[in-house]
Amino acid sequence: MPDERSDNDRDPADNAARQFEDFGDYARFQAASRASLAETLDQGRRQISEVFNRLARPSTDDDVAIQGPPLDDLLSGFDEGAQRMKLLSSLSAAQAVAWDRMLAHGGPEDPEAYADYGAATEFHIALIPNGPVAEKNEDGDAATGE
16 A cells, blocks of 8 residues: 655655665765764864864963863764764665675575675674664564563
8 A cells, every 4th residue: 555645744865865776876875974974073073173172272371271081072073973873874875785696696586685684783783883673582583671
C-alpha cells in the first residue's frame, strides 16, 4: 500500500533518500555531507581558538583573560564533533561500497550477497561509539529495553 502521508509528515531522512537513484548514492551523499560538516567544525574550532587567544592577552590590568575549563570544554566539543563526523563520513562511504558490492553479486535477492551486506552493516554500526547498537538477549534477538 503506498504511503499516503505528505512530504511534511515523513521523516526528513526518508524525503532525502527518495532523491537518489539507489541507497549507494544516498550513502555517498551522506559521506560527503559529513566530511563537509567535519571540516566546518574544524574551522570553527580554529576561529574560536584564535579569538579566545587574542582575548586571553589582556592589554591592561583591568582586562580579564578568558581561558580555562569553559574554553577547554568548548574546544573539546568541537574536536569531538569533528572526529565523530569524520568517522560517520568514513562509515557512510564504506556502507556505499558494501551496497555496491551486494548489487554486483546478485543484489538483495541473492541470499549470500544480502547476508554479506548485512554483516558489513552490523560491522559498521558496531564501530560507532555510543551508536545505535542494540543489546542482544540469550536468543540473539534485539532487546526491547522494556
